[in-house]
Amino acid sequence: MPRATNGPASRRRRNNRLKLAKGFRGARSKLFRQATEAVDRAQAMAYVHRKHKKRNFRRLWIVRVNAACRMNGISYSRFIDxxxxxxxxxxxxxxSEIAIHDAEGFAKVVETAKAKIA
Known part of the structure; x- marks a missing residue:
């Protein structure tokens, strides 16, 4: 009796991994071992970078609010305080959205904040 290798499941597993590597360059999209390593790293980096995206957006919002605050004569840290x-x-x-789209409304918020720290 021939040895059963579970061929269909193995092929499906390999093909699924190669599908995940679609778009990678060279052997990383063609050969199973290189594709596995590339996909594992890509998925790990995707997880990490989803966390970094949140940090980067917060930094962007702070920069925007700071710029709008400076235009209204106050620093960012004093405004937040x-x-x-x-x-x-x-x-x-x-x-930051208010600062971009409604300058007068942001100026009122700044005035309210200034009144509390004076």
Whole structure:
């Protein structure tokens, strides 16, 4: 009796891994071992970079809010301190959107924050 190797399942597993490596260059998309290593690394980096994306967006929002604050004559850190003391609980993403799209509204928020730190 011939040895059973579970061929269909092995082929399906290999093909699935090669499908994940589609778009990689050279042997990384053609050969199973290189594709496995490349896909493992790609998935690990994707996990890490999903976390980094959140950090990068927060940095972007802070830079935008800081620029808008400076235009209104206050530093970012003093503005955030004033917002905390005034009980303004708008997050940095929304503050940056307000700063971009509604300069007058942001100026009012800044004035409220300034009043609390003075």
């Amino acid at each position: 004033g917002c905390n003391k005034a009980g303004i609980t708008i997050n940095r993403k929304m503050l």
